[in-house]
Amino acid sequence: MRIRVLIACGVLWVPVWATAADDMPRTPSGRPDFSGTYDIATLTPLQRPERYGDKLTLTEDEAAALANREATYIAGRNAPTDPERAAPPQGGDGSTGAAGNVGGYNAFWIDRGSGGFQIDGKWRTSIITDPANGRRPPLTKAGTAAAARRAKMYRPNKGEAWWIKEGVEPGPYDDPELRPLAERCLLGFGSTGGPPMLPVLYNNLKRIVQTDDHLMILVEMVHDARIVRMNAEHAPDDVRSWLGDSVGHWEGDTLVIDTTNFTDRPALSGATRNLHVVERFSRLDEDTLLYQFTVEDPTVWTAPWSGEYAWPATSSRVYEYACHEANYSFGGILRGARILEQEALAQTDDD
Amino acid sequence: MGSGDLLSYIWNVKHWLAAAGAALLLAAPPLTAQGPGFEPSRFADGKPDLNGIWQAIGSAHYDVERHVARSALMLRDGPHGPLPAVEVLALGAVGAVPGGMGVIEGGKIPYTPEAAKLREENRARWIERDPEVKCYLPGVPRAVYMPFPFQIFQNESSVFITYEFAGAVREIYMEDVGPPETDAWMGQSVGSWDADTLVVEVTGFNGQTWFDRSGTHHTNQLKVIERYSLASPNHIQYEATIEDPGVFTRPWKISMPLYRRMEPDARIMDFKCVEFVEELIYGGFRRNPLPRGASE
Numbered sequence: 065m066r067i068r069v070l071i072a073c074g075v076l077w078v079p080v081w082a083t084a085a086d087d088m089p090r091t092p093s094g095r096p097d098f099s100g101t102y103d104i105a106t107l108t109p110l111q112r113p114e115r116y117g118d119k120l121t122l123t124e125d126e127a128a129a130l131a132n133r134e135a136t137y138i139a140g141r142n143a144p145t146d147p148e149r150a151a152p153p154q155g156g157d158g159s160t161g162a163a164g165n166v167g168g169y170n171a172f173w174i175d176r177g178s179g180g181f182q183i184d185g186k187w188r189t190s191i192i193t194d195p196a197n198g199r200r201p202p203l204t205k206a207g208t209a210a211a212a213r214r215a216k217m218y219r220p221n222k223g224e225a226w227w228i229k230e231g232v233e234p235g236p237y238d239d240p241e242l243r244p245l246a247e248r249c250l251l252g253f254g255s256t257g258g259p260p261m262l263p264v265l266y267n268n269l270k271r272i273v274q275t276d277d278h279l280m281i282l283v284e285m286v287h288d289a290r291i292v293r294m295n296a297e298h299a300p301d302d303v304r305s306w307l308g309d310s311v312g313h314w315e316g317d318t319l320v321i322d323t324t325n326f327t328d329r330p331a332l333s334g335a336t337r338n339l340h341v342v343e344r345f346s347r348l349d350e351d352t353l354l355y356q357f358t359v360e361d362p363t364v365w366t367a368p369w370s371g372e373y374a375w376p377a378t379s380s381r382v383y384e385y386a387c388h389e390a391n392y393s394f395g396g397i398l399r400g401a402r403i404l405e406q407e408a409l410a411q412t413d414d415d
Numbered sequence: 416m417g418s419g420d421l422l423s424y425i426w427n428v429k430h431w432l433a434a435a436g437a438a439l440l441l442a443a444p445p446l447t448a449q450g451p452g453f454e455p456s457r458f459a460d461g462k463p464d465l466n467g468i469w470q471a472i473g474s475a476h477y478d479v480e481r482h483v484a485r486s487a488l489m490l491r492d493g494p495h496g497p498l499p500a501v502e503v504l505a506l507g508a509v510g511a512v513p514g515g516m517g518v519i520e521g522g523k524i525p526y527t528p529e530a531a532k533l534r535e536e537n538r539a540r541w542i543e544r545d546p547e548v549k550c551y552l553p554g555v556p557r558a559v560y561m562p563f564p565f566q567i568f569q570n571e572s573s574v575f576i577t578y579e580f581a582g583a584v585r586e587i588y589m590e591d592v593g594p595p596e597t598d599a600w601m602g603q604s605v606g607s608w609d610a611d612t613l614v615v616e617v618t619g620f621n622g623q624t625w626f627d628r629s630g631t632h633h634t635n636q637l638k639v640i641e642r643y644s645l646a647s648p649n650h651i652q653y654e655a656t657i658e659d660p661g662v663f664t665r666p667w668k669i670s671m672p673l674y675r676r677m678e679p680d681a682r683i684m685d686f687k688c689v690e691f692v693e694e695l696i697y698g699g700f701r702r703n704p705l706p707r708g709a710s711e
Contacts, residue, residue, distance in 0.1 A: 099572065280577065384597075388550065389623075
């Protein structure tokens with residue numbers, strides 16, 4: 065097996081080396097060198113807004129409008145607060161988004177980039193490219209049921225223990241294990257660690273260190289290091305891990321990563337332990353990687369789906385993201401729920 | 416000079432072989448093994464190749480000082496001498512501390528009297544205070560000799576280390592990045608080469624980590640200068656000089672070998688202990704808490 069792998073690599077490798085007359089950074093062994101730090105923030109959404117239909121690209125004007133909208137939003141959020149304003153009402157002012165109902169985050173925290181991304185000089189309408197409408201394929205029956213369960217459990221906090229009133233058992237805050245992985249500091253949110261690694265609201269840096277045998281991808285959020293073993297076999301089926309088991313190989317100048325062996329709760333929302341992700345790294349230009357992925361989870365989606373986006377290099381450094389060490393909010397969330405439950409039960413007694 | 420010439424000769428031959436093609440390289444006789452003649456695998460610029468999965472063996476993670484075995488990490492007074500504290504009693508022999516000759520030059524940490532007193536308090540309340548118990552990032556040098564493997568990723572321009580415990584990571588910046596812009600559990604690491612030794616200066620700590628399970632604290636003025644030297648194809652000689660004017664009367668030095676994990680399927684496994692300590696930290700906030708102690 066090992067000998068066959070070596071021979072296969074040799075056949076692929078020699079011509080690549082021989083024709084490497086480009087400016088692409090390469091390792092001494094002749095492979096494209098993807099080492100670097102990348103800021104993958106983008107305003108282009110994962111799923112295409114339905115108004116674009118099957119349209120893959122944006123015009124220059126549409127792309128400029130996307131960037132302007134964000135710039136205006138951020139400028140507005142950064143404007144000084146009216147010193148004469150009244151205190152927010154008890155229970156929050158009803159604002160939505162990352163700031164939450166009580167103004168948890170201001171614009172300082174938010175960094176989803178300043179524009180969309182281009183591939184071959186064209187702005188894109190979405191990260192997803194397959195299906196052709198740029199949206200995830202329909203859910204299976206099981207996927208639909210699971211999504212309905214999640215929607216029922218995860219609701220905005222309105223300051224009351226609705227699960228007591230509605231008799232939902234178990235309640236969404238009953239145990240730490242029932243809370244989202246990001247709230248628990250187990251993984252970053254929104255599939256930032258992936259795979260597939262997707263852009264999120266903030267902390268979008270990725271640090272790649274490539275050697276001949278490994279590709280290490282540091283995910284800024286929750287300092288998750290994905291270790292891709294090159295030309296290796298997957299771990300046995302009973303060895304499961306949060307970011308899955310990743311093995312890589314070269315197809316010409318493209319690095320292909322195959323990931324399986326997930327736990328019951330992969331980073332990708334909705335996915336199950338049957339998730340299978342194939343990622344492909346190649347180079348768009350000297351400063352930009354092309355990141356492509358295909359997601360397969362027949363338990364959840366009726367078809368595989370694929371996407372691609374640009375990873376621009378950055379001179380930023382990745383600072384430590386010590387999530388768990390300062391996770392004061394998680395205990396607060398659980399204790400808060402206990403108080404809301406006591407209030408709800410007291411109310412029931414009064415009735 | 417003679418040995419330098421020899422190295423450069425070997426070096427040139429290696430390059431010539433590489434240029435001549437893979438077949439010749441494979442056919443070349445193996446270079447000499449351990450000992451003074453040991454020639455490490457090198458990058459094109461001559462830097463030794465530290466890539467691999469490494470792990471310390473020993474009892475430094477219990478106690479970096481020279482120590483005989485003791486019955487538990489946390490002790491209380493007994494009628495005839497110290498006994499395991501209630502919190503760790505049930506662990507029996509599993510909770511005992513193996514002895515060790517220590518990894519410190521001179522055997523003892525040169526704590527100031529006040530700092531030594533705090534170390535004793537930390538020991539007495541070990542289970543509440545050791546950051547390892549709560550799965551906090553272990554800091555440096557503790558991460559290096561915990562009983563978990565770590566992996567060095569090194570290429571021509573970068574050195575990066577991932578640790579199995581808590582999924583801790585460290586970039587070793589191989590360029591001047593200026594003073595630390597913020598403090599961190601793992602500090603800020605800046606590397607350089609002193610001949611064949613990777614020297615890493617680590618500063619920018621937050622002062623909340625320890626050196627072992629024996630209460631060995633420090634402040635955020637901690638400065639660690641590490642030296643990683645390949646001593647054979649399969650072990651690194653590790654040294655660290657430790658300074659902290661806040662708690663030590665002088666700099667002190669630890670050293671130990673780090674061994675290559677030789678299993679063909681060796682790898683860094685998941686050890687996201689954040690999940691494992693949820694019951695400890697948050698279990699009391701469950702809607703229906705489970706018993707929290709043996710007496711309940």
